[in-house]
Amino acid sequence: MAIKYELIKVCKQSGARLGKIHTPHGVIETPIFMPVGTQATVKAMTPEELKKIEAQIILSNTYHLYLRPGHKLVEKAGGLHKFMNWDKPILTDSGGFQVFSLGDLRKISEEGVEFRSHIDGSKHFLSPEKAIEIENSLGADIIMAFDECAPYPADRQYVKNSLERTTRWLKRCIDAHKYPERQALFGIIQGGMYKDLRHQSLNEILSFDLPGYAVGGLSVGEPKDLMYEVLEYTTPLMPKDKPRYLMGVGSPDCLIEGVIRGIDMFDCVHPTRIGRNGTAMTSIGRVVIKNAKYAEDFMPLDPNCDCYTCKSYSRAYIRHLFKAGEILASRLVTYHNLHFLLNLMKEIRQAIMEDRLLDYRREFFQKYGYTL
Numbered sequence: 020m021a022i023k024y025e026l027i028k029v030c031k032q033s034g035a036r037l038g039k040i041h042t043p044h045g046v047i048e049t050p051i052f053m054p055v056g057t058q059a060t061v062k063a064m065t066p067e068e069l070k071k072i073e074a075q076i077i078l079s080n081t082y083h084l085y086l087r088p089g090h091k092l093v094e095k096a097g098g099l100h101k102f103m104n105w106d107k108p109i110l111t112d113s114g115g116f117q118v119f120s121l122g123d124l125r126k127i128s129e130e131g132v133e134f135r136s137h138i139d140g141s142k143h144f145l146s147p148e149k150a151i152e153i154e155n156s157l158g159a160d161i162i163m164a165f166d167e168c169a170p171y172p173a174d175r176q177y178v179k180n181s182l183e184r185t186t187r188w189l190k191r192c193i194d195a196h197k198y199p200e201r202q203a204l205f206g207i208i209q210g211g212m213y214k215d216l217r218h219q220s221l222n223e224i225l226s227f228d229l230p231g232y233a234v235g236g237l238s239v240g241e242p243k244d245l246m247y248e249v250l251e252y253t254t255p256l257m258p259k260d261k262p263r264y265l266m267g268v269g270s271p272d273c274l275i276e277g278v279i280r281g282i283d284m285f286d287c288v289h290p291t292r293i294g295r296n297g298t299a300m301t302s303i304g305r306v307v308i309k310n311a312k313y314a315e316d317f318m319p320l321d322p323n324c325d326c327y328t329c330k331s332y333s334r335a336y337i338r339h340l341f342k343a344g345e346i347l348a349s350r351l352v353t354y355h356n357l358h359f360l361l362n363l364m365k366e367i368r369q370a371i372m373e374d375r376l377l378d379y380r381r382e383f384f385q386k387y388g389y390t391l
């Protein structure tokens with residue numbers, strides 16, 4: 020088996036789970052947040068810095084690496100781990116989501132999707148077989164099936180047709196997968212915001228015995244409460260002995276709410292993307308550092324944080340770096356934001372261990388300024 024999920028404990032206060040995923044590149048403690056390294060780098064971070072903040076697994080994008088530098092080149096380099104000098108677990112998505120959201124989508128058919136590259140406009144075709152070929156070349160420990168993430172909103176019939184095609188595509192992914200013993204293929208549950216369609220997709224995807232499953236089709240612009248509602252009638256029907264991955268999530272409140280609803284794995288570009296724009300996630304809410312009010316503020320970004328950025332620099336200095344267009348600006352706030360989310364997950368794991376996750380949520384929300 021490419022990976023083994025070990026369920027350690029279920030929180031008495033909620034559906035939250037504490038677990039471990041054993042992979043060929045090491046163990047992942049769940050619930051976990053996966054920093055996104057789209058083009059074989061978590062932007063502005065070195066692998067050593069990622070290890071310093073205790074990142075346990077990172078995500079890379081198949082669509083981007085196929086277009087540039089090409090999956091065959093990465094394979095020649097010895098695979099993604101060697102190419103990017105990251106010896107811990109890696110997860111790659113299948114590229115489907117990026118094609119729908121980035122590429123100039125030309126047409127979608129039973130065979131796959133034809134699109135133009137967002138880099139040079141060149142024409143390409145991605146199918147379940149092609150996606151798996153690319154992911155096999157990249158060599159990630161966990162690879163995602165080629166699916167369609169239905170847009171939001173979308174009408175019932177479209178969502179039904181789309182989820183049924185995603186199921187047919189999953190079968191083709193399984194048949195095309197060359198290394199099931201060392202790369203764990205996860206299926207992705209679709210079904211939009213329709214309870215009956217979610218259950219149909221769940222039954223179809225779970226009919227394939229896979230090492231893990233993702234909840235797709237969420238974090239696509241729907242209200243957060245709607246996302247929580249879909250999770251409430253989806254995760255309880257997922258296998259307890261397999262990891263559950265909520266794709267594209269997210270912000271601190273969504274991470275806590277997702278864990279409470281039984282999710283084990285999360286990824287989002289949020290902390291790194293807003294970090295590069297100078298927005299810091301702190302224990303007392305967001306700090307938009309370019310704001311003039313920080314010009315002579317010699318406090319750390321987050322007075323309650325013990326990360327390198329917060330121990331070494333002031334808000335005034337970091338604001339100066341952004342105003343001066345210095346590269347270090349992005350690095351310091353990215354470093355802090357990732358540390359903030361990874362530390363949040365560590366505190367969540369501790370709260371599950373002590374059966375006090377709902378208390379933790381209340382305390383965090385009060386400090387962070389969320390409303391329950």
Ligand SMILES: O=c1[nH]cnc2cc3nc(NCCN4CCOCC4)[nH]c3cc12
Pocket residue numbers: 112115116166167168169207234235236237238239266267268287288289
């Ligand atoms: O069904 C899916 N299948 C395969 N990959 C996905 C990736 C996904 N990513 C999001 N949301 C990401 C939303 N981001 C939030 C931050 O800003 C960029 C977009 N939702 C997603 C759904 C899927």
